[in-house]
Amino acid sequence: ISHITWDAAAAEKGGYEHFMIKEIHEQPKAIRDTMTSRIALGEDVKLDNIEITKEDLEKINKVYIVACGTAYYAGVVGKYVIEKMAKISVETDVASEFRYRDPLIDENTLMIVVSQSGETADTLAALRLAKKSGARVMVITNVVGSTMAREADDVFYTWAGPEIAVASTKAYVTQMVALDILALHLARLKGTITKEEGEEFKKELLALPEKVEDALKHKEVIQKFASKNYHVKDMFFLGRGVDHAVALEGALKLKELSYIHAEAYAGGELKHGPIALIEDGTPVVVVATQEKIFDKMVSNIKEVTTRGAKVLAFATEGHEEIEKSVNSALYVQKTHPLLTPVVSIVPLQLFSYYMALEKGCDVDKPRNLAKSVTVE
Amino acid sequence: ISHITWDAAAAEKGGYEHFMIKEIHEQPKAIRDTMTSRIALGEDVKLDNIEITKEDLEKINKVYIVACGTAYYAGVVGKYVIEKMAKISVETDVASEFRYRDPLIDENTLMIVVSQSGETADTLAALRLAKKSGARVMVITNVVGSTMAREADDVFYTWAGPEIAVASTKAYVTQMVALDILALHLARLKGTITKEEGEEFKKELLALPEKVEDALKHKEVIQKFASKNYHVKDMFFLGRGVDHAVALEGALKLKELSYIHAEAYAGGELKHGPIALIEDGTPVVVVATQEKIFDKMVSNIKEVTTRGAKVLAFATEGHEEIEKSVNSALYVQKTHPLLTPVVSIVPLQLFSYYMALEKGCDVDKPRNLAKSVTVE
Numbered sequence: 001i002s003h004i005t006w007d008a009a010a011a012e013k014g015g016y017e018h019f020m021i022k023e024i025h026e027q028p029k030a031i032r033d034t035m036t037s038r039i040a041l042g043e044d045v046k047l048d049n050i051e052i053t054k055e056d057l058e059k060i061n062k063v064y065i066v067a068c069g070t071a072y073y074a075g076v077v078g079k080y081v082i083e084k085m086a087k088i089s090v091e092t093d094v095a096s097e098f099r100y101r102d103p104l105i106d107e108n109t110l111m112i113v114v115s116q117s118g119e120t121a122d123t124l125a126a127l128r129l130a131k132k133s134g135a136r137v138m139v140i141t142n143v144v145g146s147t148m149a150r151e152a153d154d155v156f157y158t159w160a161g162p163e164i165a166v167a168s169t170k171a172y173v174t175q176m177v178a179l180d181i182l183a184l185h186l187a188r189l190k191g192t193i194t195k196e197e198g199e200e201f202k203k204e205l206l207a208l209p210e211k212v213e214d215a216l217k218h219k220e221v222i223q224k225f226a227s228k229n230y231h232v233k234d235m236f237f238l239g240r241g242v243d244h245a246v247a248l249e250g251a252l253k254l255k256e257l258s259y260i261h262a263e264a265y266a267g268g269e270l271k272h273g274p275i276a277l278i279e280d281g282t283p284v285v286v287v288a289t290q291e292k293i294f295d296k297m298v299s300n301i302k303e304v305t306t307r308g309a310k311v312l313a314f315a316t317e318g319h320e321e322i323e324k325s326v327n328s329a330l331y332v333q334k335t336h337p338l339l340t341p342v343v344s345i346v347p348l349q350l351f352s353y354y355m356a357l358e359k360g361c362d363v364d365k366p367r368n369l370a371k372s373v374t375v376e
Numbered sequence: 377i378s379h380i381t382w383d384a385a386a387a388e389k390g391g392y393e394h395f396m397i398k399e400i401h402e403q404p405k406a407i408r409d410t411m412t413s414r415i416a417l418g419e420d421v422k423l424d425n426i427e428i429t430k431e432d433l434e435k436i437n438k439v440y441i442v443a444c445g446t447a448y449y450a451g452v453v454g455k456y457v458i459e460k461m462a463k464i465s466v467e468t469d470v471a472s473e474f475r476y477r478d479p480l481i482d483e484n485t486l487m488i489v490v491s492q493s494g495e496t497a498d499t500l501a502a503l504r505l506a507k508k509s510g511a512r513v514m515v516i517t518n519v520v521g522s523t524m525a526r527e528a529d530d531v532f533y534t535w536a537g538p539e540i541a542v543a544s545t546k547a548y549v550t551q552m553v554a555l556d557i558l559a560l561h562l563a564r565l566k567g568t569i570t571k572e573e574g575e576e577f578k579k580e581l582l583a584l585p586e587k588v589e590d591a592l593k594h595k596e597v598i599q600k601f602a603s604k605n606y607h608v609k610d611m612f613f614l615g616r617g618v619d620h621a622v623a624l625e626g627a628l629k630l631k632e633l634s635y636i637h638a639e640a641y642a643g644g645e646l647k648h649g650p651i652a653l654i655e656d657g658t659p660v661v662v663v664a665t666q667e668k669i670f671d672k673m674v675s676n677i678k679e680v681t682t683r684g685a686k687v688l689a690f691a692t693e694g695h696e697e698i699e700k701s702v703n704s705a706l707y708v709q710k711t712h713p714l715l716t717p718v719v720s721i722v723p724l725q726l727f728s729y730y731m732a733l734e735k736g737c738d739v740d741k742p743r744n745l746a747k748s749v750t751v752e
Contacts, residue, residue, distance in 0.1 A: 061437070062465060069648025080477065089438060089480055091467060096644020100669050101456065101617055104465055122644055233609055234637045241477055252649045259653055261610045263639050268472020268498055268752075272445025273628045275744045276635055293476050296752070307744060368651045368683060376644070376672070 018363045020165035020257075024349050025216060028209035030170040031342065033159035034177050039202050045185040049155040050138065052110075054189045060110045060136070063090040066098045066126045067114035068373065070168040070252060071175055075114055076245040077341045078179035084338060085187035085201075095122035096376075099129055109135035112182070116163060116171040117372035118146020125376075127151060140178045142171050156182060165364045166371050167256045169349050172249065173212070176342050180205060204336040208343065211333040215346040221330045222351045225312045229283045230258070230358035236274065236309075237264040238300055239287035246287045246341045250348035256366050257356035267300040280308030285348070288315045288322065289332065289340040301325045312351070314344050394739045396541035396633075400725050401592060404585035406546040407718065409535035410553050415578050421561040425531040426514065428486075430565045436486045436512070439466040442474045442502045443490035444749065446544040446628060447551055451490055452621040454555035457714045461563035461577075471498035472752075475505055483510035488558070491515070492539060492547040493748035494522020501752075503527060516554045518547050532558060541740045542747050543632045545725050548625065549588070552718050556581060580712040584719065587709040591722035597706045598727045601688045605659045606634070606734035612650065612685075613640040614676055615663035622663050622717045626724035632742050633732035643676040656684030661724070664691045664698065665708065665716040677701045688727070690720050 016022035038046055063082060065075035075092040082090045088110075093103070095113070099122060105111070111130035115123045118141035127148055131137050139152035142160050149155045158174035184201055187193040193201070229235075235254065239247035247264035254262040262285075265274050278284070284304050288297035294315075301311055302325060311326040316334045323329045332343045356363050392398035414422055439458060441451035451468040458466045464486075469479070471489070475498060481487070487506035491499045494517035503524055507513050515528035518536050525531045534550035560577055563569040569577070605611075611630065615623035623640035630638040638661075641650050654660070660680050664673035670691075677687055678701060687702040692710045699705050708719045732739050 068645065072645075072648075083480055084478065087480060089465070089467070091465070094642050094645055096672075097616065097620065097642050100672070102460065104459055104463060240473065244473065256649050256652050259655075261637055261639070261653055263637070266470050266473050269444065269448075269470055271746070271749045272448075273632050273745070276632050276742050277637055278744065279635075296472075296476070299752075366652050368654065369649070370647070373647045376675070 018165065020167060020169065020363050021353055023163055023165055023170045024346070024353065026161065027170045027173050027346065028213045030160040030174050031177050031212060032209045034174040035181070035205060038181055039184070039205060041199060041202055041206070045181060045188065047156065047185060049157070050185070052136065052154060056136065057186060057189050059108050060088060061108045063088050063110045063112060064098070064103070064105070064130070065090060065092040065112045065114065066095050066123060068095050068120050068122055070172045070249060071114040071116060073245055073249040073252065074172055074175035074179065076248060077176050077242055078112070078183070080242050080245070081180055081183040081338045082186065085183040085193055086190055087192045088186070095120065095126040099125045105130055105133040105135050107134040111135040111137045112140065113137065113148060113152070114140045114175050115148055116142045116168055118143045118148040119372055119374050121374050121376045124148055140175055142174070166366055166369050167253055173342050173345065177205070177208070180339060201336060204339055208335065208339060211335055211343045212346055215332045215343050218330050218347065219350060221328050222347055223354050225328045226351060226354035226358050229310070230355050232283055233261060234277070235260055235262040235283045235285065236278070237262060237285045237287070238267045238270065238297070239264070240267045240293045240296060241290050242338065242341050243287040243289055243344070246344050246348065247285070249345055250285060250287070250352070253349055253352035254355060256369060257352045257363060258359050258361050259367070260355065267297055270300055270303055275303060275307065278304050278307040278309050282309045284309040284311050285351070286311055286313040286326070287344055288313055288319070289344050290337055294319060298322065298325060314347055316340070394541065396543060396545065396739050397729055399539055399541055399546045400722070400729065402537065403546045403549050403722065404589045406536040406550050407553050407588060408585045410550040411557065411581060414557055415560070415581060417575060417578060417582070421557060421564065423532065423561060425533070426561070428512065428530055432512065433562060433565050435484050436464060437484045439464050439486045439488060440474070440479070440481070440506070441466060441468040441488045441490065442471050442499060444471050444496050444498055446548045446625060447490040447492060449621055449625040449628065450548055450551035450555065452624065453552050453618055453717045454488070454559070456618050456621070457556055457559040458562065460714060461559040461569055462566055463568045464562070471496065471502040475501045481506055481509040481511050485511035487511045487513045489513065489515050489524060489528070490551050491524055492518045492544055494519045494524040495748055495750050497750050497752045500524055516551055518550070542742055542745050543629055549718050549721065553581070553584070556715060577712060580715055584711065584715060587711055587719045588722055591708050591719050594706050594723065595726060597704050598723055599730050601704045602727060602730035602734050605686070606731050608659055609637060610653070611636055611638040611659045611661065612654070613638060613661045613663070614643045614646065614673070615640070616643045616669045616672060617666050618714065618717050619663035619665055619720070622720050622724065623661070625721055626661060626663070626728070629725055629728035630731060632745060633728045633739060634735050634737050635743070636731065643673055646676055646679055651679060651683070654680050654683040654685050658685045660685040660687050661727070662687055662689045662702070663720055664689060664695070665720050666713055670695065674698065674701060690723055692716070
């Protein structure tokens with residue numbers, strides 16, 4: 001077992017203007033630390049505090065991922081990864097909903113709760129409810145010895161280090177990486193992916209810190225789009241599949257930091273209502289990293305630009321043709337389709353940061369918000 | 377088998393200013409027609425075109441409800457009702473997401489698609505994908521002989537009659553009633569509720585048309601709140617449990633009709649981000665019909681009013697104490713906790729209608745929207 005301790009000194013801004021931008025830049029290291037000692041090429045996944053066995057797993061017919069806020073959006077990504085890799089049905093739910101809706105849980109349920117602090121009130125209540133109902137409970141948390149870490153059956157520590165800014169960035173990406181590693185572990189235990197597929201996935205995981213590092217470099221496009229649009233009151237974020245999950249988190253960041261009413265939608269739902277709100281000059285952020293549905297996102301872009309929307313698009317390298325349809329575009333490096341959220345969220349975090357700076361908002365301590373919500 | 381035919385003459389406005397307000401007022405009849413010949417006290421549920429047997433049901437371990445837009449929000453309610461009554465795990469998904477995410481489906485899956493027209497492109501594609509993967513497919517649709525009705529294994533016709541206004545109202549409530557009747561049917565087949573519980577639920581179902589009739593009467597509070605707030609650009613809708621589902625549909629109606637950026641949130645998620653957007657004068661609609669979590673909603677109301685929000689609350693009769701915390705309140709009659717959405721959506725529909733009228737919007741044909749989305 002490795003322990004990481006921290007203190008106020010270690011948490012200083014270290015040359016950065018705000019904790020948030022410092023923490024955004026610490027993401028390559030946070031991801032690397034979260035993978036270290038757990039995954040290595042040619043070796044099985046090693047998870048110290050997770051003792052679930054092949055036999056335990058055989059009886060699991062349902063996984064819940066339960067969390068609040070940003071951690072919930074990490075869970076939305078986790079559903080895709082675990083279902084695709086380990087072929088178990090996953091339901092991601094908001095903790096405050098889960099705890100009061102009398103969910104179907106029994107001893108064949110695996111409950112994964114996600115909480116940076118390990119103390120979030122609703123998430124803790126959901127954990128206790130699941131335990132009482134006989135489920136096996138796993139926690140993904142950033143704080144050693146937190147209440148959830150003590151009460152769960154299995155613990156996955158994200159080694160993000162102390163996160164001071166109220167809006168979560170590095171804790172969020174490590175929560176996604178934790179779910180990715182967990183999915184790989186469950187899939188290998190169940191035999192739903194081959195050893196070779198596992199090695200390929202690990203290779204992609206291990207390359208993430210570098211790709212995140214690269215994503216941090218392309219700030220100009222984002223700063224420029226922010227400087228032209230920071231005055232707006234409303235924005236929309238679109239994506240499909242895991243890109244929709246990224247859009248949800250990107251919109252939340254903008255809400256938290258710059259008080260702009262940003263809302264995320266699955267691209268295909270546009271025509272079923274929200275397109276009525278697109279008018280001349282409405283900024284729309286589009287996340288389009290998935291090869292399989294890239295053309296569908298281009299159709300969505302056309303639907304909104306026809307109505308006058310100004311589009312900032314995030315795509316993967318090699319899709320520069322998107323520039324023909326949008327106002328600004330930014331590219332991230334290719335990775336495994338299930339891992340793109342870890343890379344594509346980075347420019348979205350930067351976008352919310354620069355929007356808040358332009359507006360003169362208190363980046364590290366947004367109004368009305370607390371770092372950990374430890375009361376209901 | 378009963379067939380309902382309609383023609384242009386039958387679809388006239390009949391004294392109402394718009395199709396939408398006419399269709400809102402047709403809801404008691406639409407609900408009654410949808411129940412007629414299917415449920416009666418002392419008798420088993422009779423569903424003509426649904427042939428699923430007790431034996432078929434025994435192997436079903438997962439239900440998907442898949443739809444778009446408003447029909448999707450009917451499905452969000454359906455998840456609560458089917459899980460609670462029939463104790464089967466239900467996942468509600470947006471059709472455009474479902475069809476491209478390679479979902480886990482097999483011959484043990486029951487797929488329920490919901491579509492007013494029976495022709496919605498993404499929903500039809502999801503239906504075909506599920507059939508190809510061996511699932512049993514059931515459709516809830518308003519159009520006899522529609523493509524989905526022809527291709528599904530089981531068909532549940534909502535007898536809402538022709539819906540002309542682009543924004544769905546009476547089709548939506550009958551979709552919920554269809555899911556309620558279906559949940560009752562599945563629960564009785566599986567034996568997860570007793571005959572007495574079934575009778576009690578049926579009694580509450582049969583009383584819905586009268587309660588909806590009553591909900592149509594209380595317009596003054598809504599009109600007054602609308603006349604004071606129609607100029608706003610942004611609004612929030614809050615609820616928990618099935619009230620969250622109602623909040624989602626209420627916000628969509630307002631988006632569609634009056635182009636106000638209305639967004640729904642689960643009450644417990646407020647503190648995890650969106651509360652940063654509440655400022656002096658922000659209108660917030662709160663749906664609080666659930667006894668069990670009424671106090672939690674009152675806490676949420678206090679959180680937003682402290683930041684200056686103006687609250688319009690919808691509660692059940694007997695909860696007049698809510699007036700101490702809000703600006704305006706309106707009460708609907710009590711019913712079974714799972715059936716409240718059918719009643720509580722009505723004042724929300726009226727609210728979006730009066731907001732659009734005040735703004736001078738084209739109620740029956742909102743900009744950018746089509747009645748049926750038959751292309752992807």
